[in-house]
Amino acid sequence: MFRFRHFGTRLLCIIVGLLAVAQLTTFFFVAQANRRNALAAVEQALDRGARQFEAITRERQAALLLAARSLAGDYALRQLFLGSTFNQDTARSALASYQNRIRASGLFILDPEGGLLADTQSSETPVVEPFRRLLSVAEMEPTAEAAGWGFLDEAALNQIVLVPLFAPHPEIAAWIGMGFTIDRVAAEDLKDTSSLEVTFLTLGETPRVIASTLSPERALELSRLVRPGADVALERLRLGGEEYVSRFRRVETATGQSAWVVLQRSLEVELAPARTLENVLVAFTLASLVVALLIGLFLARSISRPVRRLEEHTRVIASGDYATAIHLPRVDEFGRLAEAFNALSSGLAERDRVRDLLDKNVSPEVAARLLRDGAALGGEEREVTVLFADLRGFTPLSEGLPARELITLLNRYLDRMSAAVEAQGGVVDKYIGDEIMAIFGAPVDCADSADRAVRAALAMRGALAELNRELAAEGRPPLAFGVGINTAQVIAGNIGSRRRLNYSVIGDGVNLAARLQPLTRRAEFATDVIISDFTRAALRGRYALRALGDITVKGKTTASHIHAVDAAE
Amino acid sequence: MRFDFPLITCAVCGTGFWRRLGISLGLGAGILVGPLVAQSSFEALVVDAAGELVSDAVLSLSPLDGQIVPAAAVGGAKISQIKQEYSPYVTAVRTGTPVEFPNLDTIQHHIYSVSKPKRFEIPLYEPGRSEVVTFDQPGLVVIGCNIHDWMSAYVLVLDTPWFSKTTADGRVRFVDLAPGRYRLELWHPRVSKPLSREVTLGTTNGAEPLRLTLTLRPERRLRRAPVPGAGGAY
Numbered sequence: 195m196f197r198f199r200h201f202g203t204r205l206l207c208i209i210v211g212l213l214a215v216a217q218l219t220t221f222f223f224v225a226q227a228n229r230r231n232a233l234a235a236v237e238q239a240l241d242r243g244a245r246q247f248e249a250i251t252r253e254r255q256a257a258l259l260l261a262a263r264s265l266a267g268d269y270a271l272r273q274l275f276l277g278s279t280f281n282q283d284t285a286r287s288a289l290a291s292y293q294n295r296i297r298a299s300g301l302f303i304l305d306p307e308g309g310l311l312a313d314t315q316s317s318e319t320p321v322v323e324p325f326r327r328l329l330s331v332a333e334m335e336p337t338a339e340a341a342g343w344g345f346l347d348e349a350a351l352n353q354i355v356l357v358p359l360f361a362p363h364p365e366i367a368a369w370i371g372m373g374f375t376i377d378r379v380a381a382e383d384l385k386d387t388s389s390l391e392v393t394f395l396t397l398g399e400t401p402r403v404i405a406s407t408l409s410p411e412r413a414l415e416l417s418r419l420v421r422p423g424a425d426v427a428l429e430r431l432r433l434g435g436e437e438y439v440s441r442f443r444r445v446e447t448a449t450g451q452s453a454w455v456v457l458q459r460s461l462e463v464e465l466a467p468a469r470t471l472e473n474v475l476v477a478f479t480l481a482s483l484v485v486a487l488l489i490g491l492f493l494a495r496s497i498s499r500p501v502r503r504l505e506e507h508t509r510v511i512a513s514g515d516y517a518t519a520i521h522l523p524r525v526d527e528f529g530r531l532a533e534a535f536n537a538l539s540s541g542l543a544e545r546d547r548v549r550d551l552l553d554k555n556v557s558p559e560v561a562a563r564l565l566r567d568g569a570a571l572g573g574e575e576r577e578v579t580v581l582f583a584d585l586r587g588f589t590p591l592s593e594g595l596p597a598r599e600l601i602t603l604l605n606r607y608l609d610r611m612s613a614a615v616e617a618q619g620g621v622v623d624k625y626i627g628d629e630i631m632a633i634f635g636a637p638v639d640c641a642d643s644a645d646r647a648v649r650a651a652l653a654m655r656g657a658l659a660e661l662n663r664e665l666a667a668e669g670r671p672p673l674a675f676g677v678g679i680n681t682a683q684v685i686a687g688n689i690g691s692r693r694r695l696n697y698s699v700i701g702d703g704v705n706l707a708a709r710l711q712p713l714t715r716r717a718e719f720a721t722d723v724i725i726s727d728f729t730r731a732a733l734r735g736r737y738a739l740r741a742l743g744d745i746t747v748k749g750k751t752t753a754s755h756i757h758a759v760d761a762a763e
Numbered sequence: 764m765r766f767d768f769p770l771i772t773c774a775v776c777g778t779g780f781w782r783r784l785g786i787s788l789g790l791g792a793g794i795l796v797g798p799l800v801a802q803s804s805f806e807a808l809v810v811d812a813a814g815e816l817v818s819d820a821v822l823s824l825s826p827l828d829g830q831i832v833p834a835a836a837v838g839g840a841k842i843s844q845i846k847q848e849y850s851p852y853v854t855a856v857r858t859g860t861p862v863e864f865p866n867l868d869t870i871q872h873h874i875y876s877v878s879k880p881k882r883f884e885i886p887l888y889e890p891g892r893s894e895v896v897t898f899d900q901p902g903l904v905v906i907g908c909n910i911h912d913w914m915s916a917y918v919l920v921l922d923t924p925w926f927s928k929t930t931a932d933g934r935v936r937f938v939d940l941a942p943g944r945y946r947l948e949l950w951h952p953r954v955s956k957p958l959s960r961e962v963t964l965g966t967t968n969g970a971e972p973l974r975l976t977l978t979l980r981p982e983r984r985l986r987r988a989p990v991p992g993a994g995g996a997y
Contacts, residue, residue: 267912269873269909272875272877272909273884275877275882276875276877276882276883276884277882278882336981336983338983360907360912361875361876361877361905361907362905362906362907362908362912362914362915363907363912363913363915363983363984363985364915364983364984364985365905365907365915367877
């Protein structure tokens with residue numbers, strides 16, 4: 195299956211495709227409706243034409259009868275019969291004169307029995323039979339007149355009429371027959387009134403065109419298409435590449451021969467106005483497709499372009515460059531997406547910076563938790579428990595040791611203590627020489643910071659005992675420490691210069707913790723871990739506490755309750 | 764004894780011609796035939812196919828047994844033109860009879876005939892004038908008027924002196940005929956062919972009239988076009 199590799203191409207194809215389908219459907223239906231209408235119009239025109247043909251034929255026949263009747267009543271003609279003998283030459287010339295007067299194609303005088311008396315035909319054997327057939331019809335008629343069709347010679351189809359020559363009425367002294375050729379003029383007349391192509395043709399041995407308003411070639415083509423049975427049939431014929439709706443009407447002559455009147459209208463001609471409309475429609479369709487193409491291109495580009503830019507920017511971010519911002523000055527989803535990208539970049543940059551800071555300041559777990567929970571590192575007031583631990587007897591120890599070993603030993607001690615702090619979720623805030631400052635409850639909140647601090651102190655005590663055993667094994671003097679713990683509201687935040695920041699806490703509570711630690715030196719307290727009453731109040735677990743009374747620490751005006759933390763039971 | 768010839772009951776028969784003819788024929792016959800033999804009479808009733816009485820039919824009897832025929836008649840007949848019609852419509856005459864055509868109208872007429880026994884014309888002539896045409900060949904002569912298509916008259920020219928036209932009662936009657944065989948011919952303007960048969964007349968009278976049936980063509984006489992202000996003959 196074909197797949198689009200570019201969203202823009204797909205969008206373009208959809209827009210142009212939909213429009214093309216809509217337009218083509220419209221065009222199809224319009225064209226079909228046009229054709230149907232044209233066909234209906236042609237059929238109507240043909241029906242009308244057929245009726246007109248009948249009417250014209252009737253009128254013409256009536257006119258011919260009238261002419262013949264007037265001629266038959268003409269006394270000059272009657273006088274031909276007054277002489278003792280019928281003078282045929284005189285009669286012929288008189289008929290020729292009449293023929294000229296009424297523009298008939300042929301005039302005939304028959305005796306009452308149908309014998310030819312005189313005619314205008316030049317032929318030796320004039321065709322009288324059609325008139326004789328009319329005579330037998332006329333004798334039955336009250337008017338003694340008859341009309342019909344007939345071939346007066348091989349080629350000429352005539353409308354023929356026969357009227358009696360009364361001398362006087364109702365005695366029929368002779369019959370007057372008249373023929374009027376159907377020629378191109380007659381066809382053109384019919385075309386003028388009906389707007390139809392008119393063709394008269396006959397089949398006979400070979401099809402023959404009698405008269406037609408069509409071009410001779412097309413008329414000949416048409417004559418070959420007529421079948422003997424065709425009558426009043428409606429057909430569509432193709433002549434010279436043009437489609438004609440055609441109606442055939444058979445005309446039977448007085449002598450029983452057949453001729454056909456073919457009424458036609460070119461579908462092309464009828465469709466011409468519709469074609470104009472279709473052409474306009476085609477032009478409109480093409481124009482709208484072009485417009486749709488342009489709009490589609492614009493739309494596709496307006497979508498794919500920012501997408502591509504965002505894609506490129508994603509690569510930039512993926513390569514670790516968080517400093518480069520993407521600039522998409524748009525108010526839509528793409529604009530917002532670009533802003534989101536920028537927020538993402540700066541977020542990632544911030545995270546990197548925070549990670550940098552945390553890596554130096556806090557344990558990896560706390561750092562990860564900070565990053566995950568998104569702890570705010572700005573300045574804030576919060577309750578924390580602060581632990582200070584100071585190494586005792588380090589100065590005498592350091593006197594007898596080289597600097598390298600001293601540092602190693604110090605770090606060994608600090609490492610154990612730090613581990614104990616971190617094991618309880620505390621953060622080693624800083625080392626001040628051999629002193630440790632640790633914070634519980636910041637930067638990550640925890641409700642039991644006092645417990646954690648006390649447990650950390652106990653663990654530190656255990657860790658120190660362990661370290662002393664190792665030192666004893668190494669033949670070194672043992673180490674001791676003093677721990678002060680206080681729980682208080684403090685200000686937490688990144689503190690320092692722009693170049694170096696430290697996450698730390700400051701406040702009175704911090705100072706109190708620092709002041710409690712030296713109190714462990716007092717022999718009467720007999721403990722290495724002293725907690726304030728605030729811490730004790732915050733404790734949830736049970737510990738072996740021993741009240742040490744009130745103490746006024748340095749820098750404080752009020753006395754504080756303090757407690758010693760003994761070994762757990 | 765007297766040979767009466769009560770043939771015609773038309774407008775003009777009482778006034779001269781027919782009476783004169785009858786008298787002269789009667790005189791001639793009386794002189795030649797009268798004292799010799801007993802006389803017959805003959806009566807016929809003419810009806811059409813529907814049994815309707817037929818007037819204006821002409822019945823003629825031509826002798827077949829050498830019966831003595833009177834000499835040709837003196838005098839003639841008259842066909843007038845009155846109110847743009849010929850009157851009478853049907854006239855029977857013996858061959859050689861001169862017929863007078865008086866124009867008793869207020870307009871001119873143009874009489875013609877193209878019938879073989881007598882082709883003639885009297886071109887437009889003034890009212891009040893009269894022309895005479897002698898019908899010297901037997902046969903049917905149809906007379907028209909060149910300027911009035913509806914005017915027509917029939918003149919049946921016969922070689923026998925014994926003929927008569929049916930009256931409105933469809934009857935025709937002959938008296939004082941010599942007995943013997945006769946060729947009876949019955950003609951009417953609307954027959955295609957005259958009826959022809961042989962009859963034998965005896966001396967006994969009082970027989971029922973001979974009933975003769977004619978097959979008539981449909982009436983096709985032209986009706987006169989109404990003329991505005993003409994007082995309307997039609």
